Amino acid sequence: MIPVRGRCEGPEGTRGKAPAEKSWNALAMQRYESRCGHAERISMLQGHVDRGRNLGLAIPPGVIVLDADSQESVEWLEQRLPTAPRQNTRSGAHFICRVPDQL
Incomplete structure (x- = not known):
């Protein structure tokens, strides 16, 4: 932080x-x-x-944060990343994910 x-x-x-x-x-x-x-x-x-x-x-190495700025994008990410930690924002949410080792 x-x-x-x-x-x-x-x-x-x-x-x-x-x-x-x-x-x-x-x-x-x-x-x-x-x-x-x-x-x-x-x-x-x-x-x-x-x-x-x-x-x-x-954000430490090996982690990515996806910024969803609309309800539509939040719902799209929720369907694909149901267990990802998230932080709600004023206009949507941040989804916190590990970057796969292969990338």
Whole structure:
């Protein structure tokens, strides 16, 4: 997880999507590979959310997230990926899947 800025260019009061840290990608990979400071990191992320800010998921190698932005696309993916973890969004859902080793 990476913290993202509290505001975006959308309507006033909406949560932002732009990373709060400049080197977010390198930091996310470093945290993923080291797995240290887990409790401290969770505490920091919780404080970020408690201040009304958003979090982004840094996708690790071997994982893909499919972004379904309409009810039709959500239903299509639900039929094909019934056991995939998903996160509901304002306009649809994100489906989280492992990339097959053959790809």
